[in-house]
Amino acid sequence: MKIYPIPAFGDNYLWLVANGTRALAVDPGDATPVLAALERHRLTLDTILITHHHGDHIGGVAELVRRTGARVYGPADERIAEVTDPVAEGRRIDLPWLGVALTVLEVPGHTRSHIAWYGNDALFCGDTLFAAGCGRLFEGTAEQMWHSLSRIASLPLHTRIYCAHEYTESNLRFAQAVEPDNQALIARARGVAKLRAADQPSVPFALAEELATNPFLRVREAAIIGAAEAHAGRKLKSPVEVFTVLREWKNVF
Ligand code: ZN
Ligand code: FE
Secondary structure, three states: OEEEEEEEOOOEEEEEEEEOOEEEEEOOOOHHHHHHHHHHOOOEEEEEEOOOOOHHHHOOHHHHHHHHOOEEEEEOOOOOOOOOEEEOOOOEEEEOOOOEEEEEEEOOOOOOOOEEEEEOOEEEEEOOEEOOEEOOOOOOOHHHHHHHHHHHHOOOOOOEEEEOEOOHHHHHHHHHHHOOOOHHHHHHHHHHHHHHHOOOOOOOEEHHHHHHHOHHHOOOOHHHHHHHHHHHOOOOOOHHHHHHHHHHHHHOO
16 A cells, blocks of 8 residues: 655645555545646546545545546535545445555544544544644634544554645644743654755654644643643633643634
8 A cells, every 4th residue: 555645735735545556535625636646656546535625625526536437435514515425433434455444533623524534554634633733623613623633642653644734844833832842842843844845745644743742632731731821821721721722822823
């Protein structure tokens, strides 16, 4: 199984997962670079997986279906007309040609019907968890997002996270403002700066690295609680409250 990032729109990654001559695409927001990648790697598109309804994630689906006849698995949401197989929490998609079964996790927060795809130690999480950050709350509540991120945080530590945007450097700047003395964060920022200077993606990344450096997954750490309380100017009584303050702080950072 090979996983290729397809850069699009400046900071999106559309993911192509291939085995032999067949492939699946995750969140193909733009058909053109996907078709080019299929041709370059001599692949036939078999399946499309969608995480949520935003245009940068589904914009290419209609054309890809027209050209390839791929099946489309995604949230049951009337805003994604191209879905042929609507899925919900716990649904397992068997892809024998890929040697993988993928399971659906419902992860509302960024949008109300956002899902993630998990299998073979990989998680395709769309705009829910980013490297050193998390998605904005467009439709869900902070509590929902916190719950969704907690579910992701409880996956095996070696899980590889394939998120949909290259937001890592700006996320790391915020993370370092929140937690300036975190040595793992300092080391990660250095590593990511090197990758980006060489025009390499900072995605995927391991869940273990997120747990050590992502402020949104570290809301039980004393340093993070202290920074969030100083920013809010009041005591914060729960992880959800700390998360809420961090998310609002990041919005204006
Ligand atoms: Zn989105
Ligand atoms: Fe997006």
